[in-house]
Amino acid sequence: TRSSRPQRMLAHVKRHAARGDPQSVIDAIDYFCRHKEWAMNVGDEKGTILDSVVCEVSPGAVLELGTYCGYSTMRIARLLAPGARLITLEFNPANAAVARQVIAWAGLEHKVQLVEGSSGDLIPQMREKFGIDSFDLVFLDHWKDWYLPDTRLMEELGLLHKGSVLLADNVICPGAPEYLAYVRSSPRYDSRYFKSHLEYTYVEDGLEKSVFPGASAGSRP
Numbered sequence: 001t002r003s004s005r006p007q008r009m010l011a012h013v014k015r016h017a018a019r020g021d022p023q024s025v026i027d028a029i030d031y032f033c034r035h036k037e038w039a040m041n042v043g044d045e046k047g048t049i050l051d052s053v054v055c056e057v058s059p060g061a062v063l064e065l066g067t068y069c070g071y072s073t074m075r076i077a078r079l080l081a082p083g084a085r086l087i088t089l090e091f092n093p094a095n096a097a098v099a100r101q102v103i104a105w106a107g108l109e110h111k112v113q114l115v116e117g118s119s120g121d122l123i124p125q126m127r128e129k130f131g132i133d134s135f136d137l138v139f140l141d142h143w144k145d146w147y148l149p150d151t152r153l154m155e156e157l158g159l160l161h162k163g164s165v166l167l168a169d170n171v172i173c174p175g176a177p178e179y180l181a182y183v184r185s186s187p188r189y190d191s192r193y194f195k196s197h198l199e200y201t202y203v204e205d206g207l208e209k210s211v212f213p214g215a216s217a218g219s220r221p
């Protein structure tokens with residue numbers, strides 16, 4: 001049967017990127033998506049904003065919701081300090097299979113744990129299965145309708161601490177209106193919009209960065 005777009009992207013990476021060189025893998029994917037076949041990686045423009053937030057937070061524990069082909073996984077992992085950990089959740093097994101090979105090609109597999117399954121099922125298992133107490137940074141990039149329920153779940157499970165940062169992709173395109181309304185109105189978050197463009201296009205999109213000031217915020221003094 002005909003190869004999939006992620007498989008063609010992986011073949012392009014293996015032909016054009018150097019093993020063990022994450023930047024060359026990132027550049028190869030951006031080239032493929034800009035000049036051959038569009039794909040829904042966060043891309044270079046929003047990716048630069050992602051990089052700056054990762055560097056600012058310098059997280060010890062990161063959760064990525066939505067791996068796809070591993071592009072943003074690599075952007076985050078390449079900036080992590082030794083010993084810092086990134087757990088990335090992907091519910092599509094075919095995409096997960098491609099992402100594992102992309103991450104391995106970049107030589108970043110020792111910093112990344114890719115888990116297949118749905119975020120709603122896996123988030124409650126973070127403590128028992130992965131020994132994670134809380135996340136310093138969460139990158140939401142899976143499906144717009146799951147941003148809010150997954151955020152509520154992380155709050156209820158105590159997986160966010162004072163200062164934890166949520167960074168959400170696609171808050172304009174395709175759009176996550178309920179999530180935006182929540183993080184922008186809740187006294188529990190300090191939220192800011194980073195205007196950008198949908199990956200590899202001139203369509204507006206952006207990232208929403210929301211800092212969790214602590215569970216006590218928003219409750220009566």
Ligand SMILES: O=c1[nH]cnc2c(O)cc(-c3ccc(F)cc3)c(Cl)c12
Pocket residue numbers: 040041042066141142143144169170173174198199
């Ligand atoms: O589903 C998505 N998950 C995570 N990121 C995504 C993204 O960055 C872009 C898009 C998208 C936007 C416009 C379009 F015409 C087709 C696709 C989607 Cl649909 C997702």
Ligand SMILES: [Mg+2]
Pocket residue numbers: 040041042141169170
């Ligand atoms: Mg996205």
